[in-house]
Amino acid sequence: METLPSLTHDLVSISSHDDEAAAGEYILTWLREHTNARVSRDDHGNVIARKGHGDDSLALVGHHDVVPPDESQVDADGEYVIEERNGRLYGRGAADMKGCVAAAMLAFRDADPASELVFASFVGEEQGGVGCQAAIEDGFAPDYAVVGEGSTGYSAPGVTDVAVAHKGRRGSTIVAEGAAAHASEPDAGTNAIYRATDAVDVVRDLDFPSTTVLGHEMNGSVAATEIDGGSAWNVIPERCAVTVDERTVPDERAPLDRVEAIDGVSWRVDQDLPPMACGDADFAERVLDAATAAQDATPEHVVKPHATDAGWLAQAGTDCVVVGAAEPGEAHTADESVSLTVVERCRNVYERVAESWPSE
Structure with missing residues (x-):
């Protein structure tokens, strides 16, 4: 056997x-x-x-x-x-x-x-x-x-x-769009990195999701984990992306869609493991x-x-x-x-x- x-x-x-x-x-x-x-x-x-x-x-x-x-x-x-x-x-x-x-x-x-x-x-x-x-x-x-x-x-x-x-895990991406310009004239463009950092401030202020399962407390988390933006030291960036890692709990999700209230900012879910x-x-x-x-x-x-x-x-x-x-x-x-x-x-x-x- x-x-x-x-x-x-x-x-x-x-x-x-x-x-x-x-x-x-x-x-x-x-x-x-x-x-x-x-x-x-x-x-x-x-x-x-x-x-x-x-x-x-x-x-x-x-x-x-x-x-x-x-x-x-x-x-x-x-x-x-x-x-x-x-x-x-x-x-x-x-x-x-x-x-x-x-x-x-x-x-x-x-x-x-x-x-x-x-x-x-x-x-x-x-x-x-x-x-x-x-x-x-x-x-x-x-x-x-x-x-x-x-x-x-x-x-x-x-x-x-x-x-x-x-x-669970929800991985998502915040994308900030702007307008490129020469860095010597920053007002001629729209800085996507600034818009992205405004979105990060929203993420930072979110309450972590929480719940209770059979008497056990579960606390999730939300964190910005990666940032990618800009093309050169002397160019106002026209795009910046921020990766967000969220650890989810049953029946709760952090309201990450709030970042879309910022001009030029969108949010997409890349993975959502329940x-x-x-x-x-x-x-x-x-x-x-x-x-x-x-x-x-x-x-x-x-x-x-x-x-x-x-x-x-x-x-x-x-x-x-x-x-x-x-x-x-x-x-x-x-x-x-x-x-x-x-x-x-x-x-x-x-x-x-x-x-x-x-x-x-």
Whole structure:
């Protein structure tokens, strides 16, 4: 019988930063060989499997794409470098999030579900959740989901918590238009940089969005992060652009459109990754019970700062929580790794939830 460490090792070794096809094929083949589930890979590359029956469906959700590896994570032949030491597996994608994809695969195989159980591993999460969005557009709509992104180490080091909410991200651009002139005659033109700085003053004075989810306060943020304007030291600039990073919370957005009250200033949204809030307190408690039973420590409901595919699912009507092995600051690093003990813990949590939810 295949072990979780070996399955994790196999998944992490498959290159999937430029093309997810090989990783998707591996997952598809494994599920068909090791389960009697209804397994498919859609036109986008998402792998989805279903078993069991019931009025409600529970999905175990992950993604098998990764960000580009650091040069130290690739050998001379272009293969991913994998190393296991001190109970941790090192390699690109180990933490984010092939370890928990493997955990979900084994939990899906072994669970005797209380209702319909779905396994889903999406493509394109690192490109803004394009695979998840496409699946939703095609009708993917589980009632509940446990998303295997990182939730370990939030309440205390080493504790695998249950995230009941996470922030989203809205990236936008403020564009100020003016009129060029020679810098020796500034009144002959209209300085786009001055208009842009007026817009930045508006951004600076905005209140940060905030809300409460299951008793947990969530605070967003708004910040100007880049500025690009001007063409030469002696030319009044005719254009200036300012990038704004906004960390959003459920049902709240900062009123950035106020900058358009300034002459010559426009505002556009470039990316809007939705936040997530679990709307079913009973489901959140049941998952916390499973997390408590799976470890000696006492996990808590927490709020996660990073956007995940749970945001897209929640926006479409799925009640989500996030439970995963990755720790804060672990993903996307040159020494990315995951604790194999914690990956096994997550497998335990997933299987417990699958067999106990929904309760009769």
